[in-house]
Amino acid sequence: xxxxxxxxxxxxxxxxxxxxxxxxxxxxxxxxxxxxxxxxxxxxxxxxxxxxxxxxxxxxxxxxxxxxxxxxxxxxxxxxxxxxxxxxxxxxxxxxxxxxxxxxxxxxxxxxxxxxxxxxxxxxxxxxxxxxxxxxxxxxxxxxxxxxxxxxxxxxxxxxxxxxxxxxxxxxxxxxxxxxxxxxxxxxxxxxxxxxxxxxxxxxxxxxxxxxxxxxxxxxxxxxxxxxxxx
Numbered sequence: 001x002x003x004x005x006x007x008x009x010x011x012x013x014x015x016x017x018x019x020x021x022x023x024x025x026x027x028x029x030x031x032x033x034x035x036x037x038x039x040x041x042x043x044x045x046x047x048x049x050x051x052x053x054x055x056x057x058x059x060x061x062x063x064x065x066x067x068x069x070x071x072x073x074x075x076x077x078x079x080x081x082x083x084x085x086x087x088x089x090x091x092x093x094x095x096x097x098x099x100x101x102x103x104x105x106x107x108x109x110x111x112x113x114x115x116x117x118x119x120x121x122x123x124x125x126x127x128x129x130x131x132x133x134x135x136x137x138x139x140x141x142x143x144x145x146x147x148x149x150x151x152x153x154x155x156x157x158x159x160x161x162x163x164x165x166x167x168x169x170x171x172x173x174x175x176x177x178x179x180x181x182x183x184x185x186x187x188x189x190x191x192x193x194x195x196x197x198x199x200x201x202x203x204x205x206x207x208x209x210x211x212x213x214x215x216x217x218x219x220x221x222x223x224x225x226x227x228x229x230x231x
Contacts (some may be wrong), residue, residue, distance in 0.1 A: 029138040030116065033090040037069070040212075045072030048132045049207065050162045050223055052076060058158070062125030066117065066149060067134045071097035076129075078102035078106040085116040085122050117145045127157045133164060143189040150190065150197055158200070161186060165204050165220035170211035183224040190228070201225040 038199050051073050051100030053086050055063075065074040068086035076099055077084045086097050094112045101110035113122055119142055129149040132140060164171070165180045181189070183202035190197075209219045 012013050023154040029136060029140075032087050032137065033088070034092055036138070037042055037090045037093040037096070040070070045070030045075035047072045049161060050205070050221060051130050052133055053162060054158070054160050054225060055080070055082075055128060055130075057131055058128065061157075062124065062154075063128040063130065064122060064124070064126045064149065064152065066129065066131045066145070068097055068112065069093055071100055071112075073130055073132055075100060075106065079104065082109065084110050085119070085124060085126070086110060086112045087122055088112075089114065089116050100152070121145070121148050121152075124152065125154045126152055127154055129153060129157070129159045131159070131161060132162045135164065143191075147190055147192065150192055150226060150228065154201040155228055155231050159197070159228075160227045163222040165222040168209060168211060168219050169215060169217050170213070180220075180222060183222050185222050186222065187226075193200060196230040197226045199224065200227050
């Protein structure tokens with residue numbers, strides 16, 4: 001799931017309304033992802049396996065899903081006892097997550113909010129923040145967003161970042177020259193104090209993945225997991 005929600009980590013604010021017409025990049029991103037989800041049927045999607053692998057052994061608490069898209073991750077977390085805040089730039093995606101959570105009987109565990117993460121960030125403190133494939137064809141201050149996410153963790157909380165490490169046949173980005181930053185590069189860009197946010201995992205696992213039309217391919221993921229130790 002390549003979702004682009006956005007917020008400026010330097011100044012967290014509340015939920016936003018429609019994109020500002022004076023911000024062409026924000027407008028384009030909102031329209032792109034609105035069309036993306038409006039042309040797809042609902043259903044909630046599948047949980048990303050690396051999130052399930054990481055969160056499965058944890059004691060449930062408060063979780064934040066950045067770029068929730070169809071809601072596979074948020075709904076999986078809620079069904080496993082987490083209190084989840086799910087955010088996306090697409091109002092359609094957000095409403096579908098709310099509806100699906102009610103259908104599954106976990107509506108009280110899921111708060112879905114629309115955010116353009118370049119400009120707003122959800123309130124709260126979290127035991128788990130998930131950023132699964134937070135990629136977009138539009139400019140996004142990703143490192144600042146992820147720094148804000150790290151600072152929104154409670155002591156002991158985890159920031160789980162999973163990025164594409166290869167290009168799948170169904171990817172919207174087919175540029176053969178695209179650079180997939182390695183986990184160490186991502187950690188360096190975040191520029192967080194390793195004493196307060198030590199790295200628990202930084203690797204490049206391979207797995208067999210299924211695309212939206214059922215096609216399969218072997219893909220590489222770049223995984224970075226940080227834990228907050230301080231207050």
